[in-house]
Amino acid sequence: MKALVYHGPGRKAWEDVPEATVQEPTDVVVRVDTTTICGTDLHILHGDVAAVTDGRILGHEAVGTVTAAGDAVKGFATGDRVLVPAITKCGRCEYCQRGMPSHCQTVGGIGWIFGHLIDGTQAELVRVPYADTSLYAVPGNVTNEQAIFLADSLPTGYEVGVLAGEVRPGDTVAVVGAGAVGLAAILTTGLWGASRVIAIDANKFRLEKALEFGATDVFEAGQGTAGDVLALTDGLGVDVAIEAVGFPETLLTAASLVRPGGTIANIGVHGVPVELPMQDMWIKNVRLTMGLVDTVSIPTLLKMVASGRIPAEKMGTHSFTFDQMDEAYGVFGNAAANSALKVIITQA
Numbered sequence: 243m244k245a246l247v248y249h250g251p252g253r254k255a256w257e258d259v260p261e262a263t264v265q266e267p268t269d270v271v272v273r274v275d276t277t278t279i280c281g282t283d284l285h286i287l288h289g290d291v292a293a294v295t296d297g298r299i300l301g302h303e304a305v306g307t308v309t310a311a312g313d314a315v316k317g318f319a320t321g322d323r324v325l326v327p328a329i330t331k332c333g334r335c336e337y338c339q340r341g342m343p344s345h346c347q348t349v350g351g352i353g354w355i356f357g358h359l360i361d362g363t364q365a366e367l368v369r370v371p372y373a374d375t376s377l378y379a380v381p382g383n384v385t386n387e388q389a390i391f392l393a394d395s396l397p398t399g400y401e402v403g404v405l406a407g408e409v410r411p412g413d414t415v416a417v418v419g420a421g422a423v424g425l426a427a428i429l430t431t432g433l434w435g436a437s438r439v440i441a442i443d444a445n446k447f448r449l450e451k452a453l454e455f456g457a458t459d460v461f462e463a464g465q466g467t468a469g470d471v472l473a474l475t476d477g478l479g480v481d482v483a484i485e486a487v488g489f490p491e492t493l494l495t496a497a498s499l500v501r502p503g504g505t506i507a508n509i510g511v512h513g514v515p516v517e518l519p520m521q522d523m524w525i526k527n528v529r530l531t532m533g534l535v536d537t538v539s540i541p542t543l544l545k546m547v548a549s550g551r552i553p554a555e556k557m558g559t560h561s562f563t564f565d566q567m568d569e570a571y572g573v574f575g576n577a578a579a580n581s582a583l584k585v586i587i588t589q590a
Contacts (some may be wrong), residue, residue, distance in 0.1 A: 243258070243259060243260075243261045243262065243365060243366040243367050244256060244257065244258060244259070244365065244366050244564065245257070245259045245299040245361070245364065245365030245366065246299065246300050246301065246364040246365065246567050247259060247297060247298070247299055247300070248286060248287070248294055248295075248296065248297070248298045248299075248300050249296050249297070250289070250296050251287065251288060251289030252287060252288075252289070253287075254287060254300065254571070256564070256565070256567045256568065259299065259361075259365070261367055262361070262365070262367040262368055262369040263310070263369065264310050264311070264312045264369070265369060266312060266371060267312040267313045267314035267315070268312055268314045268315060268371060268372050268373060268374065269311075269312045269315070269369055269370060269371055269373060270308050270310065270311045270312065270315055270318055270369075270370050270373040270377070271308070271309050271310040271311075271367055271368070271369055271370070272304065272306040272307065272308055272309065272324060272326055272367065272368050272370055272377075273306050273307045273308075273309050273366065273367055273589075274304045274305075274306045274326075274363055274364075274365060274366060274367065274368055274589065275304075275305055275306045275307060275323075275386055275588060275589055276304065276305040276306070276386040276387065276389075276390045276586060276587070276588050277301055277303055277304045277305075277363050277364055277390065277587050277588075278303050278390050278391070278393075278558075278584055278585055278586060278587060279301075279364075279570060279571060279574045279584075279585055279587070280302065280303065280328075280394055280395075281421075281422075281423075281511070282302070282511070283300055283301065283302075283357065283364075283571075284574075284575055285511065285513070286300065286357070286358075287571075290513060291358065293358060293359060294357070294358055298357065298358075298361060298362070299357065299361035299362045299363075299364065299365050299368075300357045300362050300364045301356065301357045301362035301363035301364030301365070302328040302354060302356035302357045302358065302362050302363055302393070302394065303326070303327070303328055303363055303390060303393035303394050304325075304326040304363035304368060304390070304393065305323070305324070305325055305326070305380060305386045305389045305390050305393070306323070306324060306326065306368070307321065307322065307323055307324070308320050308321060308322045308324060309367065311373065312373070314374075315373050315374055316374055317373070317374040317377075318373055318374070318377055318379070322379060323379070323380045324377045324378060324379060324380060325377065325378040325379075325380050325389050325390075325392055325393060325540070325544075326356070326363055326368065326370055326376075326377060326393060327376065327377075327378065327392070327393045327394070327397070327537040327540060328353075328354055328356065328393055328394040328397075328535065328537060329343050329344055329346075329353035329354060329376075329535065329536060329537040330343075330346065330349065330353055330354075330355050330356070330370070330371055330372055330376045331343030331346045331353055331372060331375050331376055332346055332347075332348035332349070332372050332375060333372065333374075333375035334348070335347040335348055337353075338375075341536065341538055342536055343536050343537070343538065344533070344534040344535060344536045344537075345534075348372070349371060349372075352534075353534070353536070353537075354534065355371075356368070364567065364587070366564070366589065378392075378540050378541065378544065380544075381544065381548045383548055384544065384547055384548050385555065386588070387555050387558055387586055388547050388554040388555045389544075389547070389554075390558075390586065391422075391426075391554045391555075391557045391558070391584060392540055392543050392544060392547065392554065393537075394535065394537075395422045395423055395426045395557060395584060396426045396429070396430070396543055396552070396554060396557075397535050397536075397537045397538075397539050397540055397543060398423050398426065398509060398535040399423045399424065399425070399426025399427035399428075399429070399430060399486070399509065400426060400427065400430040400433075400539050400543065401535050401536060401537075401538070401539050402507065402508075402509045402531075402532070402533055402534075402535055403417070403423075403424075403426075403427035403430075403484040403486065403507050403509050404427055404430050404431055404433070404434060404484075404507075405539070406505075406507045406531040406532075406533065407482040407483075407484055407505045407506075407507030407531065408482070408505055409431055409434040409435075409436050409481075409482050410434060410435065410481075411434065411435030411436075411437075412435060412436075412437045413434075413435070413436045413437065413438075413480075413481040413482055414436070414437065414438040414439075414440070414475055414480045414481050414482075415431050415436045415438070415439050415440065415480060415481065415482045415483075415484065416439075416440040416441075416442060416471055416480040416482070416483045416484065416496070416499045416500075417431075417439065417440070417441050417442065417452075417457070417484045417486060418442045418443075418463075418483065418484065418485050418486060418487060418492050418495050418496045418499075419442070419443060419485065419486035419487035419492055419510065420441045420442070420443040420445070420448035420449060420451065420452040420457075420460075420486075421443075421448065421486065421487070421577070421583070422557055422583050422584045423486045423509055424441070424443070424448075424452075424484070424486030424487075424509075425448075425451060425452060425455045425557065425583065426557070427484050427486060427509065428441060428452055428455045428456050428457050429455045429456055429552060429553075429556075430543075430552065431456065432456055433546070433551075436482075438458050438459065438474075438475075439456060439457045439458050439459075440457065440458070440459045440460070440461065440471060440474065440480065441453075441457040441459070441460045441461075442460070442461050442462075442463050442467055442471075442495065443460075443462070443463055444462060444463040444464075445578050446462065447578075447581045448578075448583075449461075449462065451556075451583065454556065455556065459474060463495070467495060467499075468495065468498040468499060471499050472499075475501070478501045479499055479500050479501030479502075479504065480499050480500055480501060480504060481500075481501065481504050481505070482500070482504060482505050482506075482507060483496035483497070483499045483500040483504065483505070483506050483507070484496070484506075484507045484509060485506065485507070485508045485509060485510050486509045486510055487510045488510025488511045488512050488513065489510070489512075490512070490514065490515075490516040490517070492510065493506075493508060493510070493512070493516050493518070494516070494518070494519075496508070497518060497519065497523060497528070500526075500528055501526075502526040502527055502528070503526070503527045503528075504526075504528060504529070505528070505529045505530075505531065506528060506529070506530045506531070507531050507532075508530065508531065508532040509532075518530075557583055557584045558583070558584050558585070558586040559581065559582050559583045559584065559585070560573050560574075560580070560582050560585045560586070561585070561586045561587075561588070562585060562586070562587045562588075563587070563588055563589070563590040564587060564588070564589050564590060565590065566587075567587065570585045570587050573585060
């Protein structure tokens with residue numbers, strides 16, 4: 243089979259590899275019909291994730307068809323169309339029992355294993371461990387192009403942004419960073435009744451998309467951003483500030499926007515230390531949350547997509563086939579210049 247293989251920082255190749263097979267009774271093999279690229283894949287290619295070693299197949303999101311199942315698998319069978327999420331869960335360890343499969347202890351002590359600790363989904367076939375507790379059946383009225391964004395981006399924006407930030411009816415929310423995950427947060431704030439959603443980004447295309455995704459107001463990032471938001475909120479600030487970039491300056495921007503008693507929900511993956519003005523924040527009773535997605539919201543989000551309440555397909559701006567994998571990475575890796583949000587990659 244063909245797969246995208248990591249060969250060290252800055253090096254990858256779409257090449258022939260041994261076919262994925264069932265290795266444990268709880269495994270299935272899925273033919274990958276649709277996959278996508280995540281910002282984490284770019285971090286890996288930059289050499290930022292030491293656990294990913296030469297020879298690892300990349301990718302951690304897929305929609306596909308079961309082609310083989312282990313003897314212990316009861317919930318899925320050959321021919322089933324399934325969503326393969328970014329997080330794998332055994333369902334039995336302490337963290338899975340606590341509803342935190344992001345830290346599943348069974349395979350490497352973390353739920354994110356595809357394209358990280360085991361071979362991933364940017365391949366014609368992928369082995370999925372713990373299929374019964376990890377996979378999701380895709381409803382017939384949900385397309386692959388909708389379902390693929392439920393593997394990571396939508397649950398991340400919703401769980402780590404909206405739910406962790408405890409958005410409530412009537413709240414004013416600011417989302418700093420209107421990339422794919424920030425837009426996912428914007429798209430799902432309405433589920434909890436936010437009255438005003440303010441998108442902040444340096445890219446005009448993303449701000450235009452933010453309005454399409456449900457933002458009520460947009461501001462181009464700059465020195466006057468905090469003043470603009472404060473003016474819009476009668477000088478109070480926002481109830482929830484969601485950071486969806488992962489830079490020190492964007493987290494500081496989020497911190498500058500939140501009102502006393504508010505919450506900063508950090509989604510962004512930070513690669514360097516951030517110094518926060520704790521001397522100003524502590525007296526404001528500000529709460530700061532952060533974390534890795536658990537993907538436990540997928541059943542809820544699937545229902546919302548199936549009903550038409552969440553137009554997940556809006557996240558896909560560019561489409562490619564597997565033999566265009568390098569081109570897909572080129573477009574996504576320079577998303578701002580290419581007016582790209584998420585790419586959709588399918589078997590020809």
